[in-house]
Amino acid sequence: MTRPPIAEGAADETPAPYTAAPTAPPAPAIGLDLGGTKIAAALVAADGTITARHTVPTPGRDGPDAVLDALATAARAVLPSGGRAPAPTGIGVAACGVIDPVGGLVRAATDQIRNWTGAPLGPGLAARTGLPVACDNDVRAAAGPEFAALPGPAPSLAYLSVGTGIGGAVAVDGRMLHGHAGIAGHLGHLPSPEAAGLPCSCGATGHVEAIASGPGITALYGRLSGSPVARLEHVVARAAAGDATAAEAIRIGGQAAGRALGGLANAFGPGHVVVGGGVPRTGARYWAALRAGFAAEVLAPLRALVPRPPRHGHDAPLLGAAALVTTLPLHHPSGALV
Template identity: 65%
Template structure:
């Protein structure tokens, strides 16, 4: 397996943006995929969609002050429909974000042609490109991002799935037996996110002990000290994720399964429980398939965002004027 999958813009520089709930990251990529400039700034998450779009435009201007690029790709939080360029759904981590015309709104502010997608799908793009680089032109991929929430991306036979309204890949909202009776952030009962995310694991520890904890790292530290309830909370969340991913693997037949995000970084206790649960679900032809860590580090989202400009529809300035 190749150890890098840097998307090279076709024919000229490209701006890549990564929009999260707390930070905007921007990069200018040269025609060979080299990062020429970087910039980051806080996300004005509580100030409304117009303020977020303005901050995105300012970040693009900071990395490309001479406007050497003609296209921009953005990896954004929320449910993004890349065909319409709309944010079709979002949590309240970005106030008023649902219903935002992301593609055209950003194109009008910057003058670039804009491609946009969900941040997890964009981050998964280089993973799919790596399969292609290894000769799997029709490779299939499951990518899970387990952190504050549980997101994902699915690629089948070389093609990233977007689905109706851009909702494909939201793995956190698959049913999980371990989450039975618990209400998910989306309001429905029994979804994976409520037991397998960082806050979900911390909440499970609090249910077991009657003692609230501030974050996942606190639970991990207590598990390392032998706290049986902390071990249970972590391994339950990991096993829940592993069972769901194993079932998906049977349905999709992936060449690669990638698990990223902050939660897996708590260590071997989590990773071993997830892998054991995953393996327990697999049909015989898939035995030997093992979840892997992402190939790229902190640049993955902006690199994937830039690559969107070669695979997704472009939204041009002027449509909202």
């Protein structure tokens, strides 16, 4: 979709909210999923089929220029060869951090990627690849295919992703929200009573990410048991083996996520609530706690809502990233924004 040119100095303006976009671009596009440890690339055909894949490590310790170079390398690796396949229309990037789609900038980020805050993601990648680039937060991009599949002309969605960190996306009345500088949907930074006094990755204290993320639950188990473990998988295994403290750590983390999500639901009234990420995949114990926390918070008109897993699997960020070329402003190699 072509957007009107953005006026000079308007990088902080909120982009026009996009509606329930298709889960695939109308022509081939490249989707890039930038995480803290790896970059996944895919060439996505017009029917949503992934026709080529490539993965490279994220050189996060080497700074933003190295990361942009690695993104360009991954994109080139999935370009069609031989001249018989249609050339991609552009590149969509699903990236960690607070991403401003209009400015094409990383507005805020943790230190998982060194000096990532302020990186010119859209313009920098367009200059390196010669292709137009659209960019957005990784969780918001992953929520795109889920949002597009919802029934009705103007659905509303709360999408929570719980893993090493906690992210999210919010869609209201058929529009995915970006907010000022792309910050909408960072649900891991909602206040949580269970996390009172705990430091968050953002530098504040008391946010739900500090208690309900994978590392948050793992650290909680260490505090409760006096026997720290390295990974959430160890906590889950101990709970399955009958360790009551491990089960309690998972319950508290899941409940905290559910309560925060329930409070958010009261604020804007979604018709659908989806929870993805690695932590919910640990099993029924976490889901039961999250759903109980959610049910305890929501107001009466929302009590029929039950958080559910996403319909799309691990490819959701790649499919959502490729679809960004039809829904968000495109940064061109010339420096133009349309």
